Amino acid sequence: MTAINAVTSLAVDGNIAVLTVDSPPVNALSAAVRAGILQGIERCTADPAVQGIVLACAGKTFIAGADITEFGKPFVPPGLPEVQAAIENSTKPVVAAIHGTALGGGLEVALVCHYRIAARSARCGLPEVHLGLLPGAGGTQRLPRLVGVEKALEMVAYGTHVPAPEAAEMGLLDALADDATLRADAIAFARRIVEEKRPLRKVRDLDDKISPARGNGELFAAFRKANARRFRGFEAPEASIRCIEAAVELPFDEGLRRERELFQELMAGSQSAAQRYVFFASRQVWNVPDIGADVPSIPVTRVGIVGAGTMGGGIAMNFLNAGMPVTIVETTQQALDRGLRTIRANYDNTMKKGRLSAAEVEARMARLTPTLDLQQLADADLVIEAVFENMEVKKELFGRLDQIVKPGAILATNTSALDVDEIAAATSRPEAVIGLHFFSPANVMKLLEVVRGEKTAKPVVRTSMELARKIGKVAALVGVCPGFVGNRMLAQRQREAQRLALEGALPWDIDRVLYDFGFPMGPFAMSDLAGLDLGWVRERSTGSTLREILCEMDRRGQKTGAGYYDYDAQRNARPSPVVERVIRDFATRQGRTRRAVSDQEILERCVFPxxxxxxxxxxxxxxxxxxxxxxxxxxxxxxPVYRGGPMFYADTIGLDKVVRTLRQYEEMLGEEFRPAPLLADLAARGKRFADPK
Incomplete structure (x- = not known):
């Protein structure tokens, strides 16, 4: 084996050269990798003893994509198109040997090889859409020529990863191999190509898979219509569709130019900047500065859940799905049976959609032990309470758990807003107490707020973060405060939405503005979905808020067919003249004079606080x-991910604008809008939230 540079090497097996990329962790297409491939192809082309070339990778994966750390930095040659041209125009057949994943630029490199063989466990995809981009190195032009237009549209616009057997069936791969024999099989495959004098097949020259779509605008229109909701607000999917249209209708080189133009437009746009930011933020969130490798984790093999309601059952499913046995406790048999039925129904629905087999459903249910006896949690390594959101109820429960659960176990509360430190103080081991705030429905929602108490031990924090990853959640470590991070900020939006409704905007106006901004639904539609009567008790209702008035009218949301909106039998919403009248009457009783409220004011007052x-x-x-x-x-x-997040959005529009606008509303509406000292300071210094401290 001969080293070409620090990340590529060349070995010769008879008349077949194996060019290997070894650039941990994922063989990304850095400048060094690009240079190594180019030099390797040039050496092989110049060597008369070499008759075929295998392009392979060391480590756990084939080229997994571009090196996104180079985005926005000065260009270092060679460019990827130059490398691809050398491969595609090689006078000797080049075979890509794919294992792990061939993603983005990695798959685009494989597409310029003359043939492709992959391990059966490999996956291929063009996921650039998730970064607000499209494949910019010929992917949108070559892929449809191999797999057809319909499959290419799905792969590029959805950004999906396709398993190797499926990729072979659709024509993306020429052969499959066992994982253990991929290298040997790739060499043998290349040797057969040479011996059989197969043509140097350039994907760019293929036409049979795209010609049926030529002039068929209805195909693309149907795809857009079918995915209108999925693609709402995003620029990259539409740009991807336009590129594949170009692949069908234009000569290859013109299509390539169109792809490059649209790629550069997206790269320079705000959406891709936001989505790339989210990509890195989603990895950074796992980093807890004071929890180093020296902090031990606590083995967790058995989990206890207290409460079999919607939240408790959903939490239990996360651990059952991860292969962990769960004991779930309720106070009455009726409540326990109801909870078990809900869990079973959720699994059955998943099975009907083809995402689980009947055997898998039974295996998960078999890991669940229902009981009415809290003592059954004595041997649990982790106990999570999911009971009524009442401090006294939770403190009493934690006092009992303290006496039952073995030393060293983690005691977690699923509270969404209550003081975790006060709950921990009800035990003799506050260092073992942590908040694990799941979001409803807990078996679906990805977020988990890990709430670190004042006395929570570091191993408990580390273990909680590791468990979150194990059960497929995105965990964010937060501190103790009312509502923690998410709900504390949400309360600001909810307050202003209610005030705006009394001042002159109607619920559907407010919802429309936030929906158009990119949220899946506005605050009033969200309240109707959740149920207006959450936490409402008729006997204690005073009719002092719109919500209370609507609940007293039995307008409790979608489940009653009426809330802020009216609903038909299919739960389709329409503005309610009844609610409009209630709002106007309520505002009059409060002595308010309603006024016209602009969309801009609605957005600013809901988002800036x-x-x-x-x-x-x-x-x-x-x-x-x-x-x-x-x-x-x-x-x-x-x-909306294409706006990055509230703090990134503030950086995008300028902190000085946010402060200036808040001060205007403070003067008009009160101190709730007074800029936070940190925000005012950053704005005054021309800084951003994203800037280093």
């Missing part, structure tokens, strides 16, 4: 980083 609250949270140290706040809002509250 959230940003301001985020600044207070950072100043108090209740979140480690501004980017953690954004991760919370991306994964728990539907903040």
């Amino acid at each position: 959230m940003i301001n609250e985020g600044a207070k949270i950072l100043q108090e140290g209740k979140a480690l980083r501004a980017s953690d706040i954004d991760v919370i809002w991306n994964n728990g509250y539907g903040w």
